[in-house]
Amino acid sequence: MGSPWVLAVDLGTGGPKVGAIGLDGTILATSFTAVPTERTDDGGSEQDVELWWEGIRRGVRGFADAGVVDGRDLHAVGLTSQWSSTVAVDERGRPVGRCLMWSDRRGAPHARRRVGGPVAGLSPMVAAETIRLTGTVPLTTGEDPLGHELFWRLERPEEHARTRALLEPVDYLGLRLTGVVAATPASQFFSSLVDNRPGRTRRYVPRLVRRLGRDPSLLPPLRPTGSVLGAALPSVAGELGVRPGVPVVCGVPDFVAAYLGSGAVRPFEPHLAISTTSWVTCRVPTKKVDPVRMLASVPGVSPSSYLLINDQASAGYCLAWWRERQGEVTDSVGAEAPAYATLLEPAATVSRGADGVIFMPWLRGEHTPIDDRAVRAGFVNLGAEHTMPAMTRAVLEGVALNGRWLLGAVERYTRHPMPVVRLLGGGAQSNLWCQIYADVLGRSIERVQEPMFAQLRGAALLALLGLGETTLEESASRVPVDRRFEPEAGSAEVYDPLFDRFTALYRSLRGHYRVSERPGRARQPAP
Numbered sequence: 060m061g062s063p064w065v066l067a068v069d070l071g072t073g074g075p076k077v078g079a080i081g082l083d084g085t086i087l088a089t090s091f092t093a094v095p096t097e098r099t100d101d102g103g104s105e106q107d108v109e110l111w112w113e114g115i116r117r118g119v120r121g122f123a124d125a126g127v128v129d130g131r132d133l134h135a136v137g138l139t140s141q142w143s144s145t146v147a148v149d150e151r152g153r154p155v156g157r158c159l160m161w162s163d164r165r166g167a168p169h170a171r172r173r174v175g176g177p178v179a180g181l182s183p184m185v186a187a188e189t190i191r192l193t194g195t196v197p198l199t200t201g202e203d204p205l206g207h208e209l210f211w212r213l214e215r216p217e218e219h220a221r222t223r224a225l226l227e228p229v230d231y232l233g234l235r236l237t238g239v240v241a242a243t244p245a246s247q248f249f250s251s252l253v254d255n256r257p258g259r260t261r262r263y264v265p266r267l268v269r270r271l272g273r274d275p276s277l278l279p280p281l282r283p284t285g286s287v288l289g290a291a292l293p294s295v296a297g298e299l300g301v302r303p304g305v306p307v308v309c310g311v312p313d314f315v316a317a318y319l320g321s322g323a324v325r326p327f328e329p330h331l332a333i334s335t336t337s338w339v340t341c342r343v344p345t346k347k348v349d350p351v352r353m354l355a356s357v358p359g360v361s362p363s364s365y366l367l368i369n370d371q372a373s374a375g376y377c378l379a380w381w382r383e384r385q386g387e388v389t390d391s392v393g394a395e396a397p398a399y400a401t402l403l404e405p406a407a408t409v410s411r412g413a414d415g416v417i418f419m420p421w422l423r424g425e426h427t428p429i430d431d432r433a434v435r436a437g438f439v440n441l442g443a444e445h446t447m448p449a450m451t452r453a454v455l456e457g458v459a460l461n462g463r464w465l466l467g468a469v470e471r472y473t474r475h476p477m478p479v480v481r482l483l484g485g486g487a488q489s490n491l492w493c494q495i496y497a498d499v500l501g502r503s504i505e506r507v508q509e510p511m512f513a514q515l516r517g518a519a520l521l522a523l524l525g526l527g528e529t530t531l532e533e534s535a536s537r538v539p540v541d542r543r544f545e546p547e548a549g550s551a552e553v554y555d556p557l558f559d560r561f562t563a564l565y566r567s568l569r570g571h572y573r574v575s576e577r578p579g580r581a582r583q584p585a586p
Contacts, residue, residue, distance in 0.1 A: 063134035065519040066301070068115055069316065069512075070140035070228050072096070072160070072335070075111050077118030078515035079128045080137075082523065084537030086509050086516060088127040090118035097157070102164035102201070105157035108146055111228075112235060119299045130301035136236060136291065137522030138310030139514055140229035143249045145207035147222040152234050155218045159207045166206025169213055171199045173272050185270060189251045192264055194346050194355050197251045197271055204250045205271055212274075225277045229310035236307045237289035242279040244358040245311045253281070255358055257345050282309055285360050285525045308525035313514055314340055315359070318366055319524075320517025321483055321507060322538030324531050327475040329466070331496070332513075333486025337374030337462055339469045341477075343367050352428040352468040360524065360531065367472065369427040371465055374458050375486040377420045377436070378402075381454045385447070399489070405448035406455065407491045411498065411553040414449045415440050418457030419564060425461075428468035429565065433572045439564060455492050459499040460554075460561045466500060479503045481540075483513035493542070498550035499558070508541040 064087060067078040074094035079087040092114025097105045123130050143161040148154055176182035180199045189196045197205045204225065211219045226234065227246045234240055244261040247253050252263045252273065261281060268275050282288065288309045296303035314332075318340055321330030329341040343365050348355045356365035373380075378399070386396030417439040424432040438450060470477055480502050486492050487510035497504040507513050520534045529537070 061129050061132050063132050064128050065134055065522050066119060066136045066299075067515040067518040067522070068136070068138050068140075068232060069313065069514045069518060070111060070138075070232065071313070072141050075114040075118070076512065076515055077115055077122075078512060078519065079122045080516060080519035082134065082528075084516055084520065084534075084539070086512050088122045088125070089512055089515065090114075090121055092117060096160060096162075099165075102167070104160040104163040106160055108154050108158050108228075108231065111232070115232075116298055119301065123300050130299065133301040133305050135522040135526055136305060136307040137316075137518035137520070137525075138229050138232050138308070139313050139316035139518040139521075140227070140232065140310065142227060142229075142246070142312040143203045144228050145204055146226045146228060146231040147211060147218065148224050148226060148231065148234065148240070149221045150223045152238060152240065154231075155221045156215070158228060158231075159210070161202055163207065163210075164201040165214070166208075166210035167199065167201035169209035170197065170201055170206040173209065174205070174270075175199050188270070189267060190348055190350075192254050192256065192267065193248070193251050194255050194348055194357065195248060195251050205273065208273060208277070222277060224279050226279055227312075229312065230279060233288045233307060233310055236291050236295055238292050239289040240279050241282045241288060241309065243282055243284040243286075243309050243311065245284040245315055245360075246309075247279075247281065248312075248357045250278075252278070253358075255346055257363075261358065261362065283362060284311060284315075284358060285309060285521055287525055306522075306526060308522040310518070311360070311521060314338060314368060315366060316514040316517035316521060317483060318342070318517065319360065319520045319534060320513035320515070320538065321481040322535040322540070323481040324535050327473055327477070328479075328481070329469065329477045330481035330483060331462060331466070332484040333374050333458070333482065333492065333496075334484035335374065335376045335379075337371040337458070337465070337484075338369050339462070339465050339480075340367050340369075341469070341473065343473060347472070349468070349472050352472070353426055353430045354428070354468060354472045360521065367469065369465060369469070371461055372423040372426055373420050373436070374462075375484065377418075377422060377454050377458050378486065380422055381451065402451055403455075403489055403491055406451040409446075409449050409452040411550060412557060413453035413456055414445060415442075416445055416449050416453040417557070417561060417564065418450070418453040419561070420454070420457045420461050428465050431569060434565065434569055435572055452495075455489075455495050456499065456557075457561070458486075459492075459496045460558055462496065463500050463554075463558055464562060466502075477502065479505060482506045483510040485511045487511075490542075490544075493544045494547070497544040497546050499554045501546050501551055501554070503546075504544040505540045506542050506544070508539040513538075
């Protein structure tokens with residue numbers, strides 16, 4: 060027998076990350092299993108949930124086989140995942156089909172008929188009531204629990220007839236581990252059904268359930284966010300090679316785990332994620348919606364707390380896209396895209412401002428602080444003299460300039476200055492990108508240790524919170540910062556006017572983009 064550890068699972072769109080986390084927050088081991096998304100010509104987007112489970116099982120077994128941990132020492136399980144996806148399960152808790160992912164749009168026609176109208180595409184009554192009670196609105200794009208349920212009911216009646224509950228992925232994982240069907244106010248926020256007003260009991264609002272046409276019998280019972288869901292089933296413990304009866308804590312959406320994994324947990328302490336998407340989150344004291352800049356507060360890790368939510372559609376995705384383009388232009392047949400280090404090292408030699416090249420990072424439209432699904436990306440001021448490293452630096456700077464735009468909106472929302480920002484996510488592994496963020500934002504940047512796995516650490520800390528073995532404030536001490544980046548001298552002279560040009564480009568070019576609905580990932584907090 061060795062040291063106790065926490066099993067953390069972070070189920071992203073690309074597949075599950077699994078971590079063995081020490082009780083002090085140390086990341087002992089990680090694994091990742093890629094899971095493909097099956098897309099259809101009619102807007103479908105599905106994943107096989109058994110592939111999630113196989114990745115989790117292999118990860119946990121691999122830790123023990125490598126001698127990193129002993130399964131008998133497992134202390135607790137913490138869960139987090141992407142959100143607004145739906146798993147339908149039968150009376151025995153088995154999936155009746157594939158998971159409908161957050162990008163599945165096939166329920167859009169049914170959602171429009173149910174809640175559509177003239178206020179940003181919504182019925183005025185639906186928009187007003189859902190915002191007032193829940194802080195969010197249902198989507199008419201089909202990319203949320205409403206669209207998913209309507210699609211199943213109206214287009215897959217045989218599967219729907221066998222369905223006994225509709226679950227977010229994180230709640231399905233909890234069911235798989237414990238046999239308990241349940242959700243939390245955090246995981247059900249995007250249903251637009253839970254009363255999230257301060258001082259109110261967190262419950263489904265019956266009239267909203269009726270108005271949105273949801274079947275109340277398919278809604279999972281609500282439990283407090285971060286509470287203990289149950290004990291791992293003996294059969295599951297056998298599969299994973301861990302001790303039976305280990306406590307499993309109710310899971311949370313990924314941005315909540317990122318909040319804990321950032322260590323910036325006090326009110327108005329921000330963290331910024333450079334993941335596939337990007338967001339700026341902090342703890343706020345009450346429920347509030349900014350319908351213009353698409354910002355809203357959602358239930359936090361305790362009944363009396365809220366977290367700010369927002370989402371920029373393309374951040375790390377931009378660099379991944381640019382890297383893939385390098386592979387496409389190579390002269391070598393069958394050559395792969397260059398490694399990120401190979402791509403970034405030459406960009407570090409380019410001066411601030413990328414030799415005048417500006418990159419607009421809206422490859423998949425944008426959500427915050429402007430909600431414009433038609434806007435698109437591009438390079439501006441590109442000349443024959445410009446090099447690939449200059450264009451790479453422009454990509455990094457464009458994403459950071461977009462982050463500056465969002466941070467300004469967040470400061471107006473909170474009415475609090477934010478001179479220090481915690482940074483996490485895969486993009487934060489790059490020293491160059493971290494320094495660019497410090498220079499562009501004009502703020503001190505604190506990068507958490509192992510930033511790519513911050514959400515795994517956050518899920519583990521949530522488990523310890525749920526067991527009453529730490530406090531929110533004390534948990535922050537278990538999140539080490541590995542480096543601080545300060546704005547360099549002269550950066551403001553470059554990036555202040557560049558930011559003004561960046562936002563002006565959006566205003567001047569938005570009328571040229573084809574006006575069409577191109578749904579993206581982020582939940583719309585308000586019309």
